[in-house]
Amino acid sequence: MAASNSSSSSSNSPSARSLAEAPRRASTFLxxxxxxxxxxxxxxxxxxxxxxxxxxxRLLVKVGCRESGVSSSAAMDAMRELDAWDELAFHRAHAALARSYPAQGDFVFEGLEATQGPGAVFGVAIFLERLDALEKGDGRAATRAQDQAAVALLATRGFDAAERARLRALVEIVQKDDAMPGDAEGQSEEDLKALYGWVTEWTEVARAIVTRRADRIALGIARRRKADGKEEFDDAPEDVAPVSAPTQVPVPVPAPGAGGAAASAPDTAKAPVVIAPPPA
Incomplete structure (x- = not known):
């Protein structure tokens, strides 16, 4: 990293404000x-x-959230619906897997239990993500047949593709609420530091490789422009130097008369080329 940023980026003592923002940054990113x-x-x-x-x-759930942390009525309704859904649903899914596919049940419910408030949103998101992993076989080639059979069983118990899509839509409603996940006051400083370190590492990677503005906003590494449309904020904590998005440089188009290239060149010749920033 450049010398001018070395003192801030190498600090092992993030500010209180940066620690307080870590749960929100992590929840948005995850x-x-x-x-x-x-x-x-x-x-x-x-x-x-x-x-x-x-x-x-794991780090986010360990930190926990004291308050609801949502500001819009739609997000509050979605969070309440997920909160009401998770306890009975988790018991039903766990019971079905424990009987027929215990290894898959252990994978889905490792460290996962029903909870309240924002924790319920995180829990349902984890549950859906792990079912996706079973269904797609990501990193689980050795148990692919059993994994897919477990997903098929859960579908017969009410956890089919339509229900998972409905739940995912509710999670996304809460995700888009800027106030998520709530106040960090009263949380363990040690746990907050662990979460801060994790999210800071991976959001820095995302800043270096994700170029689309909408994607950067979705990940929480950029914010929407001001009303005048002239400014975009990088959502790095105050004690971490922001990493710019890769620069987009247009490909030069040959001048007219250079072998007729300009007249016949397709529109794709003007497409931008993404150039990653130099390594720190």
């Missing part, structure tokens, strides 16, 4: 990767594994 498959694949190519996603959820 929920976006759970919902948007192409972003997850892009991160996978740069070392972001299923184990890392689960570690992020």
């Amino acid at each position: 929920l976006a990767l759970a919902a948007i498959t192409r972003l997850r694949k892009a991160m996978n190519a740069h070392g972001y594994s299923q184990a890392e996603q689960q570690e992020g959820w």
